[in-house]
Amino acid sequence: KFAVPAAIAKPTASNPSPPPPTTLLPLRKIPGDYGPPLLGPLRDRFAYFYTEGRDAYLRSRSNRHRSTVLRLNVPPGPPIAADPRVIALLDAASFPVLFDTDLVEKKDLFTGTFMPSVSLTGGYRTLSYLDPSEPNHAPLKKLLFHLLSSRHQHVIPEFRRTSAVMFDTLEAGISAKGSADFGAASDKAAFDFLCRSLLGTDPADTELGPDGPKIIMKWILFQLGPIMTLGLPNLVEDLLLHSVRLPPALVRKDYDRLAGFFRRSAGPVLDEAGRIGVSREEAVHNLVFSVCFNAFGGMNILLPSLVKWVGRASARLHGRLAEEVRSVARSAGGGGLSMRSLESMPLVKSAVYECLRVEPPVPLQFGRAKRDFEVSSHDARYEVRAGELLFGYQPFATKDARVFGRAEEFVADRFVGEEGGRLLRHVVWSNGPETQAATLSNKQCAGKDFVVLVARMLLAELFLRYDSFDIEVGTSALGSSVKLTSLKRASF
């Protein structure tokens, strides 16, 4: 077949350029360098967090070496991570090699070049840190699939209920103070929703009370501190977070409360664990991790991001979304949302995918080469050696202008229609193409479909209740901080 050279083809919002056949690409040595030991990683850590910032750090090195595959350091570096050296993959062509579990190993790489102490997870290496070749990867993932499918019918009703409370609280906040913090309200709603829908327990009825979200954010800080910024003075923050590990003992009591809550509330799933051959305790700590770190942590980033991107878009988009959601809900009868009605909302679906493309909630992915192989960018092939660490920066892959037209813009209807649908394989927020399913043998997010459903429900609920809304945006430790300044009640 004739391939249009990528440099000539002009991608539009919905029309990617076809890639050139990779065998025709020239072989190039991977450019870049790591600088002197200790000094290089330290200098680069400052550039990454403070003097340049993450995007500019990666972009400037990529430009300097005229390559989207290059060698560089990533934080935190020594002493927390002995070896900060990686091969960075900064385009849509090279990034997907990280999904090929025949080529790359994912063992202990969930958080990158360092791994948090297992004493933060009950002494277990939880599923996210396991390579599919390890014997407990498949049973643990099977347990999560069981959890999600067995609680399936509770998801939509519990989301409707918790989001109604959330919107009431936000409205009250806006009328009392002129604005309301969406993040705080959505954290509370997300935790209540996850516990009620997946465990059948309202945390308010237990010893945990309202403390879940606060405890989880503290526990996540102890795990992700080495790669987070909190906005403290640079030197203080770098010494406190990036140079030493926060002692797990300081969060143990909190974690034990969380684990106790799951031990008492997750009876049926824990029984299923026994049938699958997973010990009850290993199941408890894996449930804590999946529900609190993967699911709650992910929603803590994704839901404000969704409200931010849709909020920044035009009132015209809000009107189109409201029309779509209400006409589908009306024809479904009873104003109800169902799996089927949510499937019949092409604009809502596309807006959710576009948000996951333009701001992937988990931006960094890692994999270690299992053997020697070649990786290709759009322009060249590169040799990778067994044992080398690959680092993919997802925002550059999913905003690659060689694949997406107007790549930096939020184009809500980008994925509508047949042509739009063809682009979905380049949406990889779940650690794999959106067109592919999570399985027991890959490392794709076990909650992929659940997450997409939740995001669609948030937009649907929002536009069932309101014609439009206004926001103010800032930054927070993990993602965006979004304040709602108005919610305009539905007028049609």
Ligand code: HEM
């Ligand atoms: C894996 C993102 C919600 C369970 C992953 C990975 C990503 C991700 C990027 C791959 C990490 C890597 O290995 O590099 C997200 C986001 C979420 C979310 C952004 C929410 C917005 C959930 C939910 C669950 C879940 C709701 C289940 C209740 C998992 C599990 C893995 C995983 C178990 C490891 C899969 C394996 O080892 O094969 N997720 N996730 N996640 N996620 Fe999610």
